Structures are given as structure tokens and as C-alpha cells.
Amino acid sequence: MEFINRPYAPLDGFRAANLINVDDFPEAETNYVLDLAEYYARFLNAGQRPPARLAGKTQINLFFEDSTRTNLSFELAGRRLGADVLNVPVAASSVNKGETLVDTAQTLAAMGAHALIVRHKEPRVHDEIARRISCPVINAGDGVREHPTQALLDAATIRSVYGSVKGLVIAICGDIKHSRVAASNAALLTRLGAEVRFVGPSHLMPTPHLFTKARRFDSLAAGISGADIVMALRMQFERMEEGGKDAAKGYFETFGLTHETIKAAKPTAKVMHPGPMNRGVEIDGALADDPDRSLILKQVFYGVATRMAVLDALITKGSAF
Ligand code: CP
Secondary structure, eight states: OHHHHSOOOOOTTOOOSOBSSGGGSOHHHHHHHHHHHHHHHHHHHHTOOOOOTTTTOEEEEEESSOOSHHHHHHHHHHHHTTOEEEEOOGGGSGGGGTOOHHHHHHHHHHTTOSEEEEEOSSTTHHHHHHHHOSSOEEESOBTTTBOHHHHHHHHHHHHHHHSOSTTOEEEEESOOTTOHHHHHHHHHHHHTTOEEEEESOGGGSOOTTSSTTSEEESOHHHHHTTOSEEEEOOOOGGGSOTTGGGGGTTHHHHHOBOTTGGGGSOTTOEEEOOSOOOBTTTBOHHHHTOTTTBOHHHHHHHHHHHHHHHHHHHHHTTOOO
């Protein structure tokens, strides 16, 4: 496995201090992290241990919202690189005694954290934490605003299949209005040269002044016509106003992704979903499970490799192996 042992080229001066928004990583930093994710993916694919780049470092995960993929893949990513990884048991922590989130974050930093991974529904709380502590802050999802590591892992997944994001047509379908995944992906995939489209009913679209580069479609067939990738999103009921459950009524019949409906996309089109998915609501189970069409489990795989790359880059500042 000679290629795995080859040291990865360092980036001279990785400039980003935190990852709160996808745009915190400019072009060179984004490309460095995507290349590094591919490098780590080779180790994971081969079942080999990567170099313990983060031995002696401490990563602390602080999740105030439910998570399976993001929390566990950050934990695995840190462990794969040799870091000590702690998960704050939020339900049993001093947050419940009135401590502010910033005080909690400062306490964790004073314990010696080298990176703090935070999921919290309040937008901008990550910025406040980053101003008050000196170690990198990584946004693991903040309400409807951003989920930058999801966008990076989606880009890494797409690159692993197509070689590049540039020139692809990517249709994001469903509850875009409440989706931080759509927000981060629209910004990143457009910057990487894709044509990003939003597809869904008008009540699930963001306000018109947001994401002006993404063309909007209220017809599934028109929106995915010629698409290389069709990305489904779940209904984010937890972020909807009272009565939001009605948003799903008749949705599958009009916008649900099935083997039949994706015939409007390119014959080679792949389906993606950030998870968690609701089978029979936004996507048919048979399509989600079809290994020839679905990249959903590949996204999960690249979640670990990409988060390894993000942790490595922010903690070591792109230093040589
Ligand atoms: N995609 C995603 O953020 O999944 P989790 O909510 O399970 O972390």
C-alpha cells in the first residue's frame, strides 16, 4: 500500500482558525481538506490505521441537538487520528444549573481542549464561543444556518465518484427553507463550480433574497432535468411553525424520489441524502438502497474521512506529516 504511506503535501500556512461557515475555508484550504479527506479515505477503505497525527491532542464534542452521523463520525475521526475524544453529557452537565454556553466552552478549553465541536440550534453562538476561546471551534450544525462539515463531506463524496464537482448539475430537493445542509451545500458546491438548483414547493423555499445563484423549480421533473446528482432532504418538522406536519401532505406524490421520478434526471444520475432520511416521505426505500444509484452510505463513509481531515487541518494547521 505504497500510496497510503506517502506523506501528504502540507499546505504552507493553513489560514483558517475555525470552521463555523463553509466560507471560513477559502479555496486553498477547501481543496487541501478535500484532498486530505481522500487520503484518509484510502486508509479507511484498506482497513489500515492512519498516522496518529492528533496523538496527545484533546477533542471535545458538545452536542445540544440530537445527532447520530455527525457526533459519532467526529468521535471516530478523532480516535482514528489518535486524539483523546470526550463527549459532554449535555443532559447531565452544569448547563442545567444555569451555566451559559460560553462559560461551559471556556471551562472545556481550560481543561486543555485542542478542538471544540459544537452543535447548537442558536445561530451565531459558535462565533461568540470562538471569540472567547483560543482552540478551533467546529460547527456541527446551528439551527437552519450552516452545517459546513456536511457540505465538505458531500463534496468529498461527489469528487470520489465524478473526480470533480466542477460542471455538475446538482438538484437539492425538498425542505430547503429549514435546511442548514442546503445552505452550506449551496454555498460550497456553487463555489466549487457546480450548477446548484433548488426543487420543491414554494412553502419550503427560502426567502428570495437568499441563495440567489440557485435556480428554483416547483416541478420535480423540470428541476432535476439533466441533473448529475439529485439530493433529497427530509422535512425538518422540529424547525417548522405549529402545524408544520401539513408540509408533508401530498409531498411524496409530487416531489418524492423514486426509480420512476428520477428518470427525468440524467440516466447516470446519483441520489444523495444527508440523513436521517424518512423513507416514503421524501425518498422511496428501494431507491435509497439501490447501490447503483444511491450514494447515501458513501456519504456516511466520507463523513469520517472528511472530519479527520478537518480536525487534522485545524489542529495541526496543515503541517507536514
Ligand atoms: N446529517 C446529519 O447531520 O445527521 P445527524 O443529525 O445524524 O448528525
